[in-house]
Amino acid sequence: MSNLKQLAQSLGLSITTVSRALDGYADVSPATRERVREAADKVGYRPNASARRLRKQRAELVAVTLPSDPGHIGPPHFIDMLSGCAEHLAGAGLNLVIAPVPRGESELEMCRRFVDGRRVDAMLLVRTKRHDERVEFLQSRGIPFVTNGRTESLMPHAFIDGDGFSGFREATLRFHAAGHRRIGHIAGPQEYYFAHARHRGWQAAMDECGLEADLCAEGAPTEQGGYLAALELLRLPRRPTALVCATDEMAIGALRALREIEGGEAISIVGHDDLPIGAFASPPLSTMRMTGENLGASFASLLLRAIAGEPAESLQELRPIEFVDRESHRRPFPEA
Amino acid sequence: MSNLKQLAQSLGLSITTVSRALDGYADVSPATRERVREAADKVGYRPNASARRLRKQRAELVAVTLPSDPGHIGPPHFIDMLSGCAEHLAGAGLNLVIAPVPRGESELEMCRRFVDGRRVDAMLLVRTKRHDERVEFLQSRGIPFVTNGRTESLMPHAFIDGDGFSGFREATLRFHAAGHRRIGHIAGPQEYYFAHARHRGWQAAMDECGLEADLCAEGAPTEQGGYLAALELLRLPRRPTALVCATDEMAIGALRALREIEGGEAISIVGHDDLPIGAFASPPLSTMRMTGENLGASFASLLLRAIAGEPAESLQELRPIEFVDRESHRRPFPEA
DNA sequence: CTTGACTCCCAAAACGTTTTGGATGACCTT
DNA sequence: AAGGTCATCCAAAACGTTTTGGGAGTCAAG
Numbered sequence: 001m002s003n004l005k006q007l008a009q010s011l012g013l014s015i016t017t018v019s020r021a022l023d024g025y026a027d028v029s030p031a032t033r034e035r036v037r038e039a040a041d042k043v044g045y046r047p048n049a050s051a052r053r054l055r056k057q058r059a060e061l062v063a064v065t066l067p068s069d070p071g072h073i074g075p076p077h078f079i080d081m082l083s084g085c086a087e088h089l090a091g092a093g094l095n096l097v098i099a100p101v102p103r104g105e106s107e108l109e110m111c112r113r114f115v116d117g118r119r120v121d122a123m124l125l126v127r128t129k130r131h132d133e134r135v136e137f138l139q140s141r142g143i144p145f146v147t148n149g150r151t152e153s154l155m156p157h158a159f160i161d162g163d164g165f166s167g168f169r170e171a172t173l174r175f176h177a178a179g180h181r182r183i184g185h186i187a188g189p190q191e192y193y194f195a196h197a198r199h200r201g202w203q204a205a206m207d208e209c210g211l212e213a214d215l216c217a218e219g220a221p222t223e224q225g226g227y228l229a230a231l232e233l234l235r236l237p238r239r240p241t242a243l244v245c246a247t248d249e250m251a252i253g254a255l256r257a258l259r260e261i262e263g264g265e266a267i268s269i270v271g272h273d274d275l276p277i278g279a280f281a282s283p284p285l286s287t288m289r290m291t292g293e294n295l296g297a298s299f300a301s302l303l304l305r306a307i308a309g310e311p312a313e314s315l316q317e318l319r320p321i322e323f324v325d326r327e328s329h330r331r332p333f334p335e336a
Numbered sequence: 337m338s339n340l341k342q343l344a345q346s347l348g349l350s351i352t353t354v355s356r357a358l359d360g361y362a363d364v365s366p367a368t369r370e371r372v373r374e375a376a377d378k379v380g381y382r383p384n385a386s387a388r389r390l391r392k393q394r395a396e397l398v399a400v401t402l403p404s405d406p407g408h409i410g411p412p413h414f415i416d417m418l419s420g421c422a423e424h425l426a427g428a429g430l431n432l433v434i435a436p437v438p439r440g441e442s443e444l445e446m447c448r449r450f451v452d453g454r455r456v457d458a459m460l461l462v463r464t465k466r467h468d469e470r471v472e473f474l475q476s477r478g479i480p481f482v483t484n485g486r487t488e489s490l491m492p493h494a495f496i497d498g499d500g501f502s503g504f505r506e507a508t509l510r511f512h513a514a515g516h517r518r519i520g521h522i523a524g525p526q527e528y529y530f531a532h533a534r535h536r537g538w539q540a541a542m543d544e545c546g547l548e549a550d551l552c553a554e555g556a557p558t559e560q561g562g563y564l565a566a567l568e569l570l571r572l573p574r575r576p577t578a579l580v581c582a583t584d585e586m587a588i589g590a591l592r593a594l595r596e597i598e599g600g601e602a603i604s605i606v607g608h609d610d611l612p613i614g615a616f617a618s619p620p621l622s623t624m625r626m627t628g629e630n631l632g633a634s635f636a637s638l639l640l641r642a643i644a645g646e647p648a649e650s651l652q653e654l655r656p657i658e659f660v661d662r663e664s665h666r667r668p669f670p671e672a
Numbered sequence: 673c674t675t676g677a678c679t680c681c682c683a684a685a686a687c688g689t690t691t692t693g694g695a696t697g698a699c700c701t702t
Numbered sequence: 703a704a705g706g707t708c709a710t711c712c713a714a715a716a717c718g719t720t721t722t723g724g725g726a727g728t729c730a731a732g
Contacts, residue, residue: 003689014711016691017712019691020690020711032710032711044448047453048390049454049455051690055691079414096434096436097431097432102426113382117383117385277613280616339717340719350681351682352682352684353682355719365680383720386719387687387717387719389687389719390688391718391719393687
């Protein structure tokens with residue numbers, strides 16, 4: 001409705017002066033600056049976003065990929081992250097836009113659409129694979145981006161990730177210290193970095209303890225996937241006495257399997273993610289969580305620094321995993 | 337990197353012709369159209385989004401307000417809704433952008449920023465109040481918008497909402513038919529339309545049954561709010577034998593209160609939202625849910641029709657509520 | 673040969689900003 | 703009075719697209 005031209009005309013000034021007055025440049029007198037500001041306030045003037053973006057060659061937008069396959073990030077945490085990130089970005093004049101993956105289109109094509117159309121200044125990638133084609137594409141295009149989760153890319157890139165290896169190693173050692181010797185692992189799809197890292201953590205602990213790392217079953221990162229994988233392990237002749245599960249959702253599925261099997265109530269279990277739902281499982285699910293407050297704000301700050309041109313090496317945060325002690329990991333096991 | 341000018345030059349054509357060829361106009365010959373398309377494909381040309389938006393005077397963006405105060409689970413299935421909506425909008429060339437509310441700024445100011453800066457073509461408002469200033473503002477500006485939840489605005493506006501009144505009325509009648517006579521209501525903040533409608537539904541049922549509608553406590557729409565409100569009712573001399581809770585989250589808090597109180601296990605309870613977490617509560621929480629598939633796609637389609645200029649009256653969907661039968665609503669009550 | 677219709681193409685304007693590179697005086701200095 | 707320094711302002715260009723309003727050329731009909 002109202003633009004610079006009209007505002008300038010009504011003030012008897014040029015649009016240059018009005019624009020510079022509003023941006024606080026020193027080459028407009030304090031008197032006119034104030035006059036301009038008042039007039040702008042009165043008519044509620046806001047610069048047209050598209051025009052500014054075109055001129056400044058910045059989209060003022062950051063896209064975040066939504067993991068649409070099942071086994072998505074749990075709603076509560078993800079919404080908080082989104083909210084924190086958007087809020088923090090808004091402080092720098094950027095908005096967060098959702099990058100859905102329309103059916104029939106690959107995530108790569110989606111990235112291409114956003115990047116080549118100059119629709120975004122940066123991207124936030126959520127579920128990384130060990131070899132992630134989106135990462136390679138963005139690196140080749142030189143677009144700033146931050147990932148939630150590492151990759152095995154040779155070129156370094158910005159990320160925030162939990163130290164799943166150490167978390168799962170320690171969880172496994174904890175079971176060992178409690179007397180368990182047959183410790184199983186319910187693994188997520190190994191093409192995802194997080195699932196692979198957690199698997200390696202379990203494996204390393206088993207090696208350290210001189211135990212065979214053979215009680216492992218892989219499944220989809222869902223309740224059903226956890227259920228099926230757990231059944232697979234529980235049907236073995238020498239079944240595990242403790243289960244380390246890649247995600248809480250899988251752990252909840254595993255709990256269902258335990259309920260269906262004789263002696264299942266004597267098997268200990270631990271998950272990862274700290275889903276609120278876990279506290280209501282029976283028994284309440286012990287779990288792990290990434291340390292640190294306001295993940296979203298951290299992502300936003302990394303994104304801003306990436307846009308500002310900081311090298312990827314200085315934009316990597318590997319966060320420790322902390323144990324959340326509830327009940328499921330210390331069930332009495334009568335296995336003397 | 338690549339723009340119309342370069343593409344046109346490389347083809348020996350004018351930018352007009354190239355632009356029209358790509359847009360499939362009839363006034364460019366099939367031969368050149370094909371030639372242009374091939375060249376565009378080869379260099380991966382995509383029109384600059386900001387430039388097109390400026391010229392077409394459309395932002396190609398829709399903003400969605402985020403409901404979640406941190407720590408609170410928020411509307412059920414919100415991520416799914418977001419994802420479905422974004423995907424559906426993308427089919428029409430629109431992207432979904434998150435409208436955060438920076439601290440110190442009201443939701444109204446946030447709307448103003450988006451609308452006056454011409455940053456969006458439409459808005460999706462999520463948690464409506466009975467008197468919602470955002471609704472009034474958008475109506476006065478003539479910006480297309482759709483709300484999740486009705487308001488008491490005199491002017492009609494587009495919305496999708498569950499029929500909370502009927503849902504809660506029927507839930508209350510169901511308790512009455514099961515023999516309950518002291519049916520309490522755990523209410524949400526009454527300035528929210530959904531909370532008020534649910535309250536009225538309970539009240540209407542009590543009236544119909546000739547029962548006093550006095551067992552009502554209001555609380556924040558959180559686990560803790562439900563817990564406190566439930567305690568309030570349970571401490572009354574003639575405490576309720578059944579509780580109708582405004583949301584699942586509050587119901588889960590109420591379940592916690594029941595566990596702490598003598599005879600609590602004999603009190604029946606029902607919630608609303610069908611949070612996945614409810615299935616894991618003990619006892620599994622009976623609840624209600626809005627009928628209909630893919631809420632996000634429905635919102636998207638309403639938004640598109642609103643942008644196309646359809647009148648608000650034809651963009652209103654009131655959806656029936658269906659009962660989700662688990663266990664918590666039929667606990668044996670020994671109260672003869 | 674002229675006229676009109678039709679096909680294919682294009683120059684220029686417009687969208688609303690920000691930024692560049694002065695222009696115009698006023699005021700001091702010498 | 704000339705030269706220099708400031709303070710304040712502005713015209714015009716640029717960002718990359720879409721759309722308007724024709725302009726050539728061809729062909730058939732009159």
